Amino acid sequence: MLDISFYNRPTLKVAYDLLGKTIVRNNIKATIVETEAYIGPIDKACHAYNFHKTSRNAIMFNDCGIAYIYQIYGMYYCFNIVTEEKDKPCAVLIRAIDIFSNSERASNNRYNKSMSDLSSYQLKHFSNGPGKVCMSLDLNKSHNGIKVISKDLYIEEGSLEPFDIVKSKRININYAEDAIDFLWRFYIKGNKNVSVL
DNA sequence: TTCGGGATCGACT
DNA sequence: GTCGATCCCGAAT
Numbered sequence: 001m002l003d004i005s006f007y008n009r010p011t012l013k014v015a016y017d018l019l020g021k022t023i024v025r026n027n028i029k030a031t032i033v034e035t036e037a038y039i040g041p042i043d044k045a046c047h048a049y050n051f052h053k054t055s056r057n058a059i060m061f062n063d064c065g066i067a068y069i070y071q072i073y074g075m076y077y078c079f080n081i082v083t084e085e086k087d088k089p090c091a092v093l094i095r096a097i098d099i100f101s102n103s104e105r106a107s108n109n110r111y112n113k114s115m116s117d118l119s120s121y122q123l124k125h126f127s128n129g130p131g132k133v134c135m136s137l138d139l140n141k142s143h144n145g146i147k148v149i150s151k152d153l154y155i156e157e158g159s160l161e162p163f164d165i166v167k168s169k170r171i172n173i174n175y176a177e178d179a180i181d182f183l184w185r186f187y188i189k190g191n192k193n194v195s196v197l
Numbered sequence: 198t199t200c201g202g203g204a205t206c207g208a209c210t
Numbered sequence: 211g212t213c214g215a216t217c218c219c220g221a222a223t
Contacts, residue, residue, distance in 0.1 A: 036215070045215070047208095056208060073216050074205030080215085093215060131216045172215060 040089035048089030076131035
């Protein structure tokens with residue numbers, strides 16, 4: 001299990017290094033294949049830009065290694081891991097994963113159906129986006145603030161073959177002015193679960 | 198394969 | 211009152 005020292009580092013490094021790692025949640029195991037960095041002090045795309053603190057984003061001001069989960073578009077959730085030191089509001093958004101263990105349980109979380117009953121479309125769109133990640137791993141607002149260093153939810157080293165990493169602009173942050181162009185999104189080149197090419 | 202609109206509601210102004 | 215760190219489905223290409 002990665003410990004708190006992994007998360008207490010510059011957010012861009014954490015976002016980069018999380019690629020290829022394994023996320024473990026209730027016996028479901030998945031490879032992280034796409035991440036985005038949000039760095040509150042300097043990032044207009046971040047909910048905590050310029051240290052702006054609200055009831056929604058307050059979790060980001062805590063010690064790192066915990067989950068920041070918020071609702072979006074009224075019906076979905078996004079899962080982030082808080083990084084860096086206390087009172088420096090930064091996080092990494094997990095945008096896509098590749099589930100490889102206990103996928104039957106994930107399938108019930110995601111579609112309330114068995115793996116064998118899924119269409120090819122459903123298989124292709126299983127966890128290639130932040131809302132889908134949360135559905136698959138059964139994460140919602142009630143999990144906001146839980147430790148990502150616990151038996152219910154943690155990250156461990158992966159076992160992927162060597163892979164290339166692509167840097168790009170982040171997705172759907174058109175309001176973020178100068179921050180729109182920051183290359184703070186990272187994904188595994190060629191992975192089938194990356195949300196947007 | 199791509200595009201556009203609807204869903205849905207809490208957070209913020 | 212406005213809108214979003216999204217997803218899904220149906221229609222058009």
